[in-house]
Amino acid sequence: MSSLMKSLIISEPGKMAIAEAARPEPKGDELLIRVGASGICGTDVHIYNGSFTASYPVVPGHEFAGEAVAVGPDCKRFAPGARVAVEPNIPCNNCPECLRGEHHFCRNMVVPGVNRPGGMAEYVIVNERGAFDIGDLPFVEGALVEPLSCVIHATERLGVGWAEHALVMGAGPIGVMMGRLIKARGAARVDYLERNATRAARAAALGLGVVYASASEIADRVYDSVADATGASALVAEAANRMTRPRGRVLLFGVPHKDGQVVLDHFRVFREEISIIASFTSLKNSMQAVDLMKSKTIRVDDLVSHQIKLSKCPDYIRRMEAGDGELRKVTVTDFTH
Numbered sequence: 001m002s003s004l005m006k007s008l009i010i011s012e013p014g015k016m017a018i019a020e021a022a023r024p025e026p027k028g029d030e031l032l033i034r035v036g037a038s039g040i041c042g043t044d045v046h047i048y049n050g051s052f053t054a055s056y057p058v059v060p061g062h063e064f065a066g067e068a069v070a071v072g073p074d075c076k077r078f079a080p081g082a083r084v085a086v087e088p089n090i091p092c093n094n095c096p097e098c099l100r101g102e103h104h105f106c107r108n109m110v111v112p113g114v115n116r117p118g119g120m121a122e123y124v125i126v127n128e129r130g131a132f133d134i135g136d137l138p139f140v141e142g143a144l145v146e147p148l149s150c151v152i153h154a155t156e157r158l159g160v161g162w163a164e165h166a167l168v169m170g171a172g173p174i175g176v177m178m179g180r181l182i183k184a185r186g187a188a189r190v191d192y193l194e195r196n197a198t199r200a201a202r203a204a205a206l207g208l209g210v211v212y213a214s215a216s217e218i219a220d221r222v223y224d225s226v227a228d229a230t231g232a233s234a235l236v237a238e239a240a241n242r243m244t245r246p247r248g249r250v251l252l253f254g255v256p257h258k259d260g261q262v263v264l265d266h267f268r269v270f271r272e273e274i275s276i277i278a279s280f281t282s283l284k285n286s287m288q289a290v291d292l293m294k295s296k297t298i299r300v301d302d303l304v305s306h307q308i309k310l311s312k313c314p315d316y317i318r319r320m321e322a323g324d325g326e327l328r329k330v331t332v333t334d335f336t337h
């Protein structure tokens, strides 16, 4: 093993390059992971353009899986050779939020790819409690454990009812996972709202329900629940103000613009007992995600559209920033070029 490794480094907003650096050594309870697959997420695009703040310079990538090649002396659950996925929000377990069991609000969160070097590199260091055994699951699927965990948390927050009619707004990879989970939890029908024609065609092929291209095509008071995977404040308002049935629920899951405002029809939301529910990241859902994938309860392999070399990562981050509808999940699987 060479003592140098390649990584993608975002030195400041708008600047990224592939660089070579010394491979780190695991200390304490840390694992040194040879990354097998690392997915590009919207958050990485935001770290690149500066709309999501990271500790620059940063190696991005928080959706990854790989093989543990060395472990620190205090590591208990893993030995070299273990195949693991990473839960990238590693809490301190000792702040007021952690002590209440709300670890996803930890005040001292360690986040590879945001405030620690992440998975867009040949090797990465992760604390043992952030690693989960994936057995023989392919690394490309292991890299989807993190996004699937977030969607599991979201559907738990939403609380899907038996035979309900649901709408998912946005049919990117996250929206597709969301629809599949809502269906798996017992919904009778999952419709989609998606204006991009390529994504809409793929959503239709899922066979879960009707796909609408525009909110204006959707009648009033039809859905028991509406899950937003777009972050568009105007759509969230329409969901709460008219698309939901009395007692309907609206899930805020897509990342909104920092200054986004949702204007509610206060009387309607009051009179018809509409619930607005938010879901942020995940809360100890990684083992569920691994089990749902391994058991094939939730299919994810068809979400990955491109497996690329690390050197192509800057091009794809820019294409994602430009909103290229051809891209579903883009995953780096070759870190040596």
Ligand SMILES: [Zn+2]
Pocket (backbone or CB within 6 Å): 041, 042, 043, 062, 063, 146, 147
């Ligand atoms: Zn992500």
Ligand SMILES: [Zn+2]
Pocket (backbone or CB within 6 Å): 091, 092, 093, 094, 095, 096, 097, 098, 099, 105, 106, 107, 108, 109
């Ligand atoms: Zn904490």
